[in-house]
Amino acid sequence: MQVFKAFYKSLRRQITSVLLYVIAFAAISVIMANTMSENTDTLFTAKRLTVAVFDHDNTDESRVLYNYLDRTQKLTSIKDDNEAIADELFFRNVDYVLIIPDGFSENPDSLKNVKQQNSSSAYFLDNSIDTFLNVFFNFRNTGYSCDEAERLTYDCIGSVEEATLLSDTRQDDVQITVQNIERYFHYLPYIFIVTVITSLGGLLLIFREKNVNYRIRCSAVSAVHYNTALALACLTYSILLWLVFMVLALAVCGKGLLSVRGLMLVINSFVFLLVSVGITYLISFLAYNPNILNMWSNVIGLCMSFLCGVFIPMEFLGKNVIKAAHFLPAYWYIRTDELCTQYTGTSGELKTYAMYLGIQLLFAFAAFSAALVISRYKKDSVL
Secondary structure (H helix, E strand, O other): OHHHHHHHHHHHHOHHHHHHHHHHHHHHHHHHHHHHHHHHHHHHHOOOOEEEEEEOOOOHHHHHHHHHHHHHOEEEOOOOOHHHHHHHHHOOOOOEEEEEOOOOOOOHHHOEEEEOOOOHHHHHHHHHHHHHHHHHHHHHHOOOOHHHHHHHHHHHHOOOOOOOOOOOHHHHHHHHHHHHHHHHHHOHHHHHHHHHHHHHHHHHHHHHOHHHHHHHHHOOOOHHHHHHHHHHHHHHHHHHHHHHHHHHHHHHHHHHHHOHHHHHHHHHHHHHHHHHHHHHHHHOOOOOOHHHHHHHHHHHHHHHHHHOOOOOOHHHOOHHHHHHHOOOHHHHHHHHHHHHHOOOOOHHHHHHHHHHHHHHHHHHHHHHHHHHHHHHHOOOOOO
């Protein structure tokens, strides 16, 4: 009980700086969640997408497809490099990247594409390309030349001008809500890591100070009882912090948060919160002052975000990067997040969901265990 009182007494003294951190990162999370909804109208009403095409086949068939896209979309040129493609998509310079591999003329299904996530217009373009190719290759397989098959294909599919999507207001509202939920929870790993380390870590540094440590060691409180009570105090503080972000999520996402997928995302966020608390508790034994603590928060938050698919979609990451990301908890959060957004209600998905949550809990347990081990051998603070 004394540890709890000391912790929250320290919190009252640091409440101004803590609130600044929480408000700042809460505002960032809301802005990120609204980014997609602000672009939704454009995605539904845009007549042409900005498309980059890489033709590695260089045959008459591939040139027909290129010409079709040139007539219906806005083509642009970018560097044929995975990193460049990721950057162009991330900064919204292109909406859709089509890769025509070698051998496309013999195997039309070998087409590859990369597109903006949750873009209805991009998926509409997928269907348009499929329709065009099905008709074109049907004519081609019956003996027509490329030029004849191309002309007949245009005659069959009608006007080559891209039609404007007519959207239903109710469906648009549902789409915006789903996108808000996905975007809000997708960026929470970075928000939680940085917010918990900077705010909670600053409180823990007070307990790591040399004179405070001496007083604790002179008291009747055992080391096990002290560390357990402090960990529980950190957990209760973090739950309050998590509730703030969940209230914001409810305000941003509306009743859609109360759906099955929404509740799964909420549970996933709480489990990752425990991971963040464990990492913070461990770092509090390694950081010597607030400046080093802030450095740790930025390094860990940014590294996890870039390596685990928070800032850059996983399909743009190299195989070695993804293999390394398996050893980071944010990777499993993102995997769980993707599972939740595509959840269809099967028992296999539930088992995978539980497994991903369990892996994150193992990371949290490992962090707390390492912190308790360090606390046994680090008797004197270096402050």
